[in-house]
Amino acid sequence: MTRKIFYNGKVLTQDSELPEATAFIVEDGIFTQVGNDEAMLALSSDADELINLNNQFVIPGFNDAHIHIWKVGNLITHMLDLRGVKSIAEMQHKILAYANQNPNLSWIQARGFNEVDFDVPKMPNKLDLDILNLDRPICVTRTCAHQIIVNTKALEIAEINVDTISPNGGEIKYLEDDTLAGHFTETAIGLILRVIPKYTHAELREMVLAAQKQFLTMGITAATDPAVDRDLLEVYKQMDKAGELKIRINAIPIRVPDGALKAYPNPDKYASQHLIVNTVKFFADGGLSGKTAALFHPYKNTNNHGVLRLDEDTFLALAQSSQAAGFRIATHAIGDAAIEMVLNVYDKIAAENVNLINHRIEHLGLPSMEHLAKMQRLNISAVMQPVFISELGNNFINYLNADYLSNLYPVRSVIDSGVLLALSTDAPVVKQYNPIACVMAAMSRKTNSGILIGENQHITLNEALYAYTMGSAIAGGQDNWIGSITKGKFADFLTLTALPGTEPIELETYIEGHLMN
Numbered sequence: 464m465t466r467k468i469f470y471n472g473k474v475l476t477q478d479s480e481l482p483e484a485t486a487f488i489v490e491d492g493i494f495t496q497v498g499n500d501e502a503m504l505a506l507s508s509d510a511d512e513l514i515n516l517n518n519q520f521v522i523p524g525f526n527d528a529h530i531h532i533w534k535v536g537n538l539i540t541h542m543l544d545l546r547g548v549k550s551i552a553e554m555q556h557k558i559l560a561y562a563n564q565n566p567n568l569s570w571i572q573a574r575g576f577n578e579v580d581f582d583v584p585k586m587p588n589k590l591d592l593d594i595l596n597l598d599r600p601i602c603v604t605r606t607c608a609h610q611i612i613v614n615t616k617a618l619e620i621a622e623i624n625v626d627t628i629s630p631n632g633g634e635i636k637y638l639e640d641d642t643l644a645g646h647f648t649e650t651a652i653g654l655i656l657r658v659i660p661k662y663t664h665a666e667l668r669e670m671v672l673a674a675q676k677q678f679l680t681m682g683i684t685a686a687t688d689p690a691v692d693r694d695l696l697e698v699y700k701q702m703d704k705a706g707e708l709k710i711r712i713n714a715i716p717i718r719v720p721d722g723a724l725k726a727y728p729n730p731d732k733y734a735s736q737h738l739i740v741n742t743v744k745f746f747a748d749g750g751l752s753g754k755t756a757a758l759f760h761p762y763k764n765t766n767n768h769g770v771l772r773l774d775e776d777t778f779l780a781l782a783q784s785s786q787a788a789g790f791r792i793a794t795h796a797i798g799d800a801a802i803e804m805v806l807n808v809y810d811k812i813a814a815e816n817v818n819l820i821n822h823r824i825e826h827l828g829l830p831s832m833e834h835l836a837k838m839q840r841l842n843i844s845a846v847m848q849p850v851f852i853s854e855l856g857n858n859f860i861n862y863l864n865a866d867y868l869s870n871l872y873p874v875r876s877v878i879d880s881g882v883l884l885a886l887s888t889d890a891p892v893v894k895q896y897n898p899i900a901c902v903m904a905a906m907s908r909k910t911n912s913g914i915l916i917g918e919n920q921h922i923t924l925n926e927a928l929y930a931y932t933m934g935s936a937i938a939g940g941q942d943n944w945i946g947s948i949t950k951g952k953f954a955d956f957l958t959l960t961a962l963p964g965t966e967p968i969e970l971e972t973y974i975e976g977h978l979m980n
Contacts, residue, residue, distance in 0.1 A: 465512050466490045467976050470500045472516030476948040477523050477933045489954040492975030523947055524684025524955040525898035526935035528846045529887035532688040536670030538891050546575030546894040550582045551591050559595050570659050574604040579858045587612050589645025607750035607892055611652050613645045621658045632772035649749050649770050653721035667698045675710055679979045681897045682970050684955040685711040685945055690744050699738055708737040713939040715742045715793055726781055729788045741940050742791040746772045748801035751828050752858035756798035762862045769798050779808050786812050791820050797828035806837050813841055835880035844883040844938040849905035854893040856910030874905055875920040884930040885938035902927040902963045
């Protein structure tokens with residue numbers, strides 16, 4: 464294979480031993496030398512390919528540490544995208560048009576509404592779907608994926624009535640006349656999902672390929688899929704063996720599916736150049752934008768404290784078994800009550816953590832300073848999404864008191880406390896999953912309408928870039944082979960015409976030194 468020498472660049476390596484360079488050498492897909500133009504070009508021969516970077520910036524490829532890869536692809540290929548709808552009427556119009564365009568679908572599925580953005584902020588219910596007079600079941604998922612709305616047909620197929628008991632950690636909602644609202648939250652969602660036909664392996668493969676294609680245009684060279692079921696895991700393995708995975712995927716299998724009566728066993732570990740399985744996933748609470756994240760203090764103007772999806776004793780036993788099997792544990796915990804419960808469990812299993820595994824908390828919306836101190840002591844990574852401030856900021860402003868709001872997704876405090884920060888988007892919870900938008904959100908802390916949230920929680924460009932590259936690699940246990948432009952690591956990198964926050968950016972994505980877009 465031809466050796467490539469890239470020179471005349473402004474290389475931000477994210478390697479503390481050599482933070483900046485101007486040139487590097489790639490051989491067999493690996494960085495073999497990093498340094499200045501003079502030193503690198505002095506090593507060249509007639510057989511080498513010389514590539515002038517034209518004074519562009521170069522950074523490691525973005526690594527989205529928490530993005531639902533197949534669900535991003537699903538909204539491109541097999542599900543109606545409702546993100547951005549501004550009213551129930553607009554939502555109804557889109558659903559009806561989609562149903563008419565897809566007469567062969569047995570279920571009409573859609574995702575993405577946010578009731579706070581409606582012209583009349585109101586959570587839809589089954590009546591808003593029944594009025595469409597479709598003879599097929601409809602399932603509409605809120606943007607957070609922690610709540611769904613279904614029509615009467617779907618309730619009938621699932622055999623759900625007023626006597627149905629909700630599983631622990633979930634809710635079946637009712638209308639004012641005590642009839643079913645067709646509204647389910649958290650673990651109760653499983654009562655509906657269990658009767659919706661599963662996607663085939665071929666369909667899941669199509670979704671992953673569609674997402675991967677989009678990721679490469681945005682400079683995403685690695686990503687963590689943080690809630691993988693057994694079918695999807697098998698598809699990932701098949702695609703890896705077929706050479707179809709271009710980006711590097713960290714697949715995290717779930718241990719407790721929605722509505723399940725018992726946990727799945729620990730998965731088998733897996734490791735290749737493009738797919739690893741070394742982490743398992745738990746859900747401690749719900750979503751903050753839909754008022755199901757578990758809080759010590761109630762949501763504004765309510766008595767609602769959200770939902771704890773796991774009891775501590777159950778979580779402790781499962782976490783012990785996963786850690787003993789050598790797995791990193793990634794736990795969804797947004798509210799302060801959920802974070803406290805998760806950290807109590809992590810603390811209890813710390814003495815048995817003989818392999819010094821760095822466990823994770825996903826989202827970490829409202830940690831206290833005491834929580835951050837415990838995370839630092841236990842070496843717990845924080846996998847966070849500042850882009851939530853941009854897209855879901857109106858929800859937070861409407862639902863949270865001033866103290867909560869000022870310390871929401873506190874990336875500055877996380878870094879200052881010595882806790883490892885990894886950045887991500889959690890798409891398709893948000894529509895914008897371009898890493899540059901997430902970097903900008905971490906720096907600006909502004910909603911899309913320009914309102915500042917948490918003015919003391921800004922981080923710098925360099926801190927954000929590190930968190931989106933090396934931070935994510937460390938959180939996923941991949942830092943020995945990706946995350947920085949360092950000798951011996953895979954040559955996955957980006958060239959950028961400018962840095963985020965300065966001017967419009969054009970970028971090119973390289974994996975193992977090969978241009979991908």
